[in-house]
Amino acid sequence: MAPISRRCVPFTPFEGELAGATVALVTAGGVHRRDQPPFNIADELGDLTFRVIAGDVDAAELMVTHHHYDHADADRDINVQFPIERLRELAADRVIAAVASEHVGFMGYTTQLRKMYEETAPAIAEHIDRHARPDVVVLTGG
Amino acid sequence: MSTVLITVSPEASRQMRPPRALYPRGFKVGNALGRPFMRDLQRRVLFDALALLTGPPRPGEIVEREYPE
Numbered sequence: 001m002a003p004i005s006r007r008c009v010p011f012t013p014f015e016g017e018l019a020g021a022t023v024a025l026v027t028a029g030g031v032h033r034r035d036q037p038p039f040n041i042a043d044e045l046g047d048l049t050f051r052v053i054a055g056d057v058d059a060a061e062l063m064v065t066h067h068h069y070d071h072a073d074a075d076r077d078i079n080v081q082f083p084i085e086r087l088r089e090l091a092a093d094r095v096i097a098a099v100a101s102e103h104v105g106f107m108g109y110t111t112q113l114r115k116m117y118e119e120t121a122p123a124i125a126e127h128i129d130r131h132a133r134p135d136v137v138v139l140t141g142g
Numbered sequence: 143m144s145t146v147l148i149t150v151s152p153e154a155s156r157q158m159r160p161p162r163a164l165y166p167r168g169f170k171v172g173n174a175l176g177r178p179f180m181r182d183l184q185r186r187v188l189f190d191a192l193a194l195l196t197g198p199p200r201p202g203e204i205v206e207r208e209y210p211e
Contacts, residue, residue, distance in 0.1 A: 009159045009160070009161055009201035009202045010161060011161040011199065011201040012143060012144045012145065012161065013144065013199070014144035014195040014196065017196070018192055018193075018195065018196060021192075021195075023192070024143075029172075029174075069171045069172045070170075070171070070172045071172050072172075073172055073173055073177065073178045074172060074173075074178075076178045076179075077178035077179050079175060079178075079181075079184050080172070080173045080174065080175045080176060080177065080178055080184065081172065081173075081174055081175070083175050083184055083185075083187075083188050085181075086175070086181070086184045086185045086188045087188065089181075089185060090185070090188065090189065090192075095189065095192075096192065125143070128143070129143055134143055135143065135144065136143065136144050136145070136146070136192065136195060137143050137144070137145045137146075138145075138146055138147075138148065138188070138191055138192070139145055139146070139147040139148070139160075140147075140148050140174040140175075141147075141148075141149055141150060141151060141155070141171070141174060
């Protein structure tokens with residue numbers, strides 16, 4: 001596998017206007033709903049799974065499971081990592097057309113970079129594309 | 143799907159050569175959108191990231207912006 005830094009930039013042009021765009025969030029910050037299984041922080045290899053979060057989720061129902069960054073602020077206000085409420089405000093003000101019906105959280109830390117790149121990332125992209133059909137995805141790290 | 147990244151690890155992100163990326167300068171890991179409950183700041187960062195979609199293409203480049211604390 002060629003180093004990622006030597007690959008072409010996977011640039012997808014954006015055509016149209018933001019006001020016509022449906023926007024989804026994908027975060028590597030370990031965000032998930034409280035009633036979903038937490039990410040497996042006991043596995044030194046990391047956790048390559050992801051959690052689907054509905055667009056109408058109550059932000060208070062979200063939490064973080066991630067042991068490689070300080071998420072104390074995200075525990076108080078999930079919007080610092082997963083700005084779902086800010087996205088809703090932009091939709092209400094018609095800056096964007098809509099909040100996507102589904103979003104994704106996963107735990108970015110892993111030593112299995114190849115699997116993350118070749119399996120998890122495409123699976124997330126396929127899920128989001130098929131189920132939420134967003135025009136735009138905003139990514140945040142963890 | 144077009145993507146835009148909000149990063150607080152610009153050196154690491156630069157190696158990944160993202161199609162579009164915003165680095166709010168000085169923001170730390172765990173606070174991609176800033177501090178808790180600072181709605182206006184969070185919204186501005188999110189908007190600025192989205193605005194990269196309609197600006198001139200700069201694939202692989204990390205755009206840096208300053209935000210007041």
